[in-house]
Amino acid sequence: MVRGVVVFLCLQACALAAPTAGAPWSASDGGRIINGTDASIADFPWTVSLQLAGVHWCGASVIGDSWALTAAHCVFRHEVAAMSVRAGTSTRGSGGVVLNVSQAIIHDEFSYITAEYDIAVVQVAEPFPLGPTVQPVGLPAEGYDPPAGLPVTATGWGATQGGGAAVQLQSADLEVLQRSECEARLGQVHEVTASMLCAGHPSRAVCHGDSGSALVHAGTQLGVVSWGDSNCLGPVAVYGNVASARAWIRGVTGV
Template identity: 50%
Template sequence: MSLRAGSTVGESGGVVSGISTVIYHENYDSITLDDIAVVQPSEPFPMGPNIQIVNLPSKFGYEAPSGLPVTVVGWGLDGDGNRPEQLQKVDLSVGKTSICKDIFADYNPVTESMMCAGAINKSPCNGDSGSPLVFGSVQVGIASWWDENCEYPQAVYTSVGFLRLWIQNKIRD
């Protein structure tokens, strides 16, 4: 595996680095729990106009408020089921956890380490797992799972604020 930064074109441009370390959360389960890992590149990426740092929420346990405007970017399938050549983005809003729990009650549990975001006919899709959900320069979530209909009004994200202490501890190790 390798990491690419500084390009919005699939498999070209930017800077590529190998991976020296991957640390999965101890409670990781691809569907229901703590869908998060810390990945360390073999060499640091050079900061510049096309490569910027994304910040963690400033407080441990931060919960993104319902209605917060957020953006998810990724390489998942587009609305026609095709893999895009350009990085895709969609603007969403953070959803109410209680409504999200009701929506997915028959699918999977939405736990305290998760959050939801969505918009009508806008959602991550197959291939977007692990994509960042950001508010400005702050990453509030990580695309985790959703209904197989990629235009479902809500998707579930790992809450970066909830797991901030775990992230900080792994970065220090």
């Protein structure tokens, strides 16, 4: 089978890839959680906006006093000096607190071409101001494999289905699916491996701009938004499998 370039879910082009039918989405595509609902940061206090030059680029999640988890492709080949995170607000462009990023560490086995281990951590230059709207998310045990049917929730910012920019944080209730279902629907893009997690819903989906955001069950982050179909309307998407990278996260952050 001839496989295309992975379609990452970043807001603007991961323009390092060739512009084929399977290439990452461009800036003109915008970003959205399809058929999501307005959400409050108080309900998802780990959610932060990872910004480049002060503009929302990807999602991320607080995992410790000074560490956030995101997708590797969100920081791949970008200058740390241009990165910051906005935390503690339901609106991606205002409120809360903005903290500079001091370092970004990409998983040792990340591949931009195959999307294996699409996980990275960023460290902020000063600790997160923990409180009701800024709290770390829980992390799963190493090797945990969420069962199909498990309810999960994805959150993120971007444009709505109608095309306008979403000022308010959006959430979508999904469920974990068998990897074979993602492989059947997205296998022409690339193989779905154990470093990935499959989740979706017939009418709700993550899309452009949601990369790096958390997929959570009962306060524990199981996935990191990674890649999917270019039109976003398919019922499945692929996430970095946090449990598969749990030992690595602990090793580099101490969390």
